[in-house]
Amino acid sequence: xxxxxxxxxxxxxxxxxxxxxxxxxxxxxxxxxxxxxxxxxxxxxxxxxxxxxxxxxxxxxxxxxxxxxxxxxxxxxxxxxxxxxxxxxxxxxxxxxxxxxxxxxxxxxxxxxxxxxxxxxxxxxxxxxxxxxxxxxxxxxxxxxxxxxxxxxxxxxxxxxxxxxxxxxxxxxxxxxxxxxxxxxxxxxxxxxxxxxxxxxxxxxxxxxxxxxxxxxxxxxxxxxxxxxxxxxxxxxxxxxxxxxxxx
Amino acid sequence: xxxxxxxxxxxxxxxxxxxxxxxxxxxxxxxxxxxxxxxxxxxxxxxxxxxxxxxxxxxxxxxxxxxxxxxxxxxxxxxxxxxxxxxxxxxxxxxxxxxxxxxxxxxxxxxxxxxxxxxxxxxxxxxxxxxxxxxxxxxxxxxxxxxxxxxxxxxxxxxxxxxxxxxxxxxxxxxxxxxxxxxxxxxxxxxxxxxxxxxxxxxxxxxxxxxxxxxxxxxxxxxxxxxxxxxxxxxxxxxxxxxxxxxxxxxxxxxxxxxxxxxxxxxxxxxxxxxxxxxxxxxxxxxxxxxxxxxxxxxxxxxxxxxxxxxxxxxxxxxxx
Ligand SMILES: Cc1cc2nc3c(=O)[nH]c(=O)nc-3n(C[C@H](O)[C@H](O)[C@H](O)COP(=O)(O)OP(=O)(O)OC[C@H]3O[C@@H](n4cnc5c(N)ncnc54)[C@H](O)[C@@H]3O)c2cc1C
Ligand SMILES: Nc1ncnc2c1ncn2[C@@H]1O[C@H](COP(=O)(O)O)[C@@H](O)[C@H]1O
Numbered sequence: 001x002x003x004x005x006x007x008x009x010x011x012x013x014x015x016x017x018x019x020x021x022x023x024x025x026x027x028x029x030x031x032x033x034x035x036x037x038x039x040x041x042x043x044x045x046x047x048x049x050x051x052x053x054x055x056x057x058x059x060x061x062x063x064x065x066x067x068x069x070x071x072x073x074x075x076x077x078x079x080x081x082x083x084x085x086x087x088x089x090x091x092x093x094x095x096x097x098x099x100x101x102x103x104x105x106x107x108x109x110x111x112x113x114x115x116x117x118x119x120x121x122x123x124x125x126x127x128x129x130x131x132x133x134x135x136x137x138x139x140x141x142x143x144x145x146x147x148x149x150x151x152x153x154x155x156x157x158x159x160x161x162x163x164x165x166x167x168x169x170x171x172x173x174x175x176x177x178x179x180x181x182x183x184x185x186x187x188x189x190x191x192x193x194x195x196x197x198x199x200x201x202x203x204x205x206x207x208x209x210x211x212x213x214x215x216x217x218x219x220x221x222x223x224x225x226x227x228x229x230x231x232x233x234x235x236x237x238x239x240x241x242x243x244x245x246x247x248x
Numbered sequence: 249x250x251x252x253x254x255x256x257x258x259x260x261x262x263x264x265x266x267x268x269x270x271x272x273x274x275x276x277x278x279x280x281x282x283x284x285x286x287x288x289x290x291x292x293x294x295x296x297x298x299x300x301x302x303x304x305x306x307x308x309x310x311x312x313x314x315x316x317x318x319x320x321x322x323x324x325x326x327x328x329x330x331x332x333x334x335x336x337x338x339x340x341x342x343x344x345x346x347x348x349x350x351x352x353x354x355x356x357x358x359x360x361x362x363x364x365x366x367x368x369x370x371x372x373x374x375x376x377x378x379x380x381x382x383x384x385x386x387x388x389x390x391x392x393x394x395x396x397x398x399x400x401x402x403x404x405x406x407x408x409x410x411x412x413x414x415x416x417x418x419x420x421x422x423x424x425x426x427x428x429x430x431x432x433x434x435x436x437x438x439x440x441x442x443x444x445x446x447x448x449x450x451x452x453x454x455x456x457x458x459x460x461x462x463x464x465x466x467x468x469x470x471x472x473x474x475x476x477x478x479x480x481x482x483x484x485x486x487x488x489x490x491x492x493x494x495x496x497x498x499x500x501x502x503x504x505x506x507x508x509x510x511x512x513x514x515x516x517x518x519x520x521x522x523x524x525x526x527x528x529x530x531x532x533x534x535x536x537x538x539x540x541x542x543x544x545x546x547x548x549x550x551x552x553x554x555x556x557x558x559x560x561x562x563x564x565x566x567x568x569x
Contacts, residue, residue: 129352130353211361212392216389219388223544224544227544247448247506
């Protein structure tokens with residue numbers, strides 16, 4: 001059994017987001033990078049739990065991007081996993097291009113289970129898992145909140161509009177992971193030491209199309225400021241929401 | 249040519265977010281001088297001709313029962329065939345969970361660029377450029393689609409559905425449908441409620457509520473407002489409320505017209521899920537709560553006193569006895 005977990009980096013949630021070069025590029029100065037929370041807390045930790053239950057599982061981590069990813073990959077390896085692969089490219093803005101790289105690594109590696117996060121919290125695409133599944137012609141369970149393996153079958157729960165459903169599917173499968181899968185962990189000293197010697201393979205990208213271009217960015221207009229209403233005059237709030245904001 | 253809108257249905261009924269997508273798609277068709285058409289997969293009980301009210305001229309209906317249930321792989325193949333039959337060059341989805349399952353697959357299958365979570369109409373003066381949310385509500389990006397076929401999924405509440413008078417021609421459509429590889433072993437739907445992500449008004453409670461037994465005041469206000477309910481993460485983590493109500497960086501991201509936050513401090517990870525709301529109301533006993541900085545209207549005070557009064561005032565306004 002081989003599992004591949006796809007990891008991306010993202011600015012820490014508390015980072016202040018600004019742009020440079022005429023709003024065409026993210027200002028990276030002062031930005032702290034973290035592993036995308038969905039990838040780390042849910043996909044990776046669940047994969048580690050599965051491996052703890054079945055030590056014969058081989059767990060690989062994959063990230064597409066430049067060498068600046070390496071510290072983040074090491075941190076992920078400190079949580080668990082046997083080895084990591086980085087597809088070396090600076091082209092990380094087009095989802096299809098990244099998905100094509102992931103699909104290629106997946107084809108080469110013959111994985112039974114490919115896990116991604118539900119979405120990245122920077123580009124909020126929620127796209128790459130589905131694209132990888134299509135490129136590999138595999139079933140795709142998106143927004144999964146539970147995952148168990150039973151021989152060559154996966155049992156999952158996934159979120160649907162207005163509810164939840166339980167699924168059963170034969171491997172191989174692509175799964176995008178969200179809350180419910182697992183609880184966040186922090187690496188321990190032993191993990192950190194072990195991560196230093198785990199292999200981090202760097203491979204070159206394959207040719208792939210880019211379907212989209214990020215032209216420029218914009219910050220949302222500043223809020224006009226809060227209008228305070230007295231606690232003794234709740235009716236005034238309702239009037240404002242009705243007559244001024246027109247939302248009720 | 250043609251703009252093709254995926255009209256998503258559940259249990260035979262067209263979903264609310266679909267109407268926004270239909271109006272949005274019809275507007276794109278108008279702007280680009282072509283016609284808007286819709287596609288519906290699976291059996292439906294709604295009158296599909298009525299989708300014409302939102303500006304579509306034709307509705308391709310694939311009434312195959314194998315499509316009554318969403319399987320991303322099967323749906324994608326079916327949609328790709330309809331796209332081919334219709335010759336559509338722009339595909340529009342409502343950015344809900346169904347779209348997240350199939351739009352990316354379709355993008356890869358058709359080599360069609362995808363903008364996920366669009367918040368405005370495309371600018372076609374220089375190519376096809378669409379504005380979308382990025383950085384969890386902290387910014388917008390303008391994304392250019394470089395491909396012949398373009399796919400856009402529209403964020404909920406980003407474009408107003410406008411109903412007119414047209415009637416669409418319903419075209420029964422036959423295509424080959426694969427049998428699904430994913431087996432649904434059980435499904436648990438919250439009956440009759442508007443899904444949180446599609447709701448126009450959301451009333452949300454935080455740790456300030458003190459415990460699940462106090463949620464009655466939140467529910468009463470939500471009911472009076474016709475709102476969905478949500479909560480902060482510690483509330484879901486303590487199992488005071490179901491997990492699907494949790495909003496924020498690690499929960500749902502929502503963009504209602506009105507978000508009412510009761511006893512929530514307004515941590516940045518919470519804001520990441522709600523800062524796209526058009527109007528935010530914060531009620532908190534602590535005047536220094538960070539949430540007030542992100543709010544449009546605020547009341548400093550005790551929710552246990554204020555919320556029941558607020559519910560009464562809303563009922564008065566709406567004429568609910
Ligand atoms: C990586 C990460 C991800 C996270 N993701 C999320 C997320 O997705 N969603 C999320 O919500 N949080 C998330 N959090 C947690 C977040 O940082 C906050 O801890 C959380 O949002 C606080 O929830 P709260 O506002 O309900 O509780 P508290 O912070 O405890 O606030 C309770 C508020 O209620 C007020 N209050 C108390 N009693 C009353 C009363 N009687 N009347 C009026 N007001 C009253 C208090 O003044 C206070 O402001 C995340 C944290 C981290 C580190
Ligand atoms: N550069 C990348 N390298 C590896 N995996 C990625 C990368 N970008 C995104 N992913 C994976 O794809 C998921 C969805 O990303 P997105 O479609 O961008 O929201 C993420 O949660 C990751 O698991």
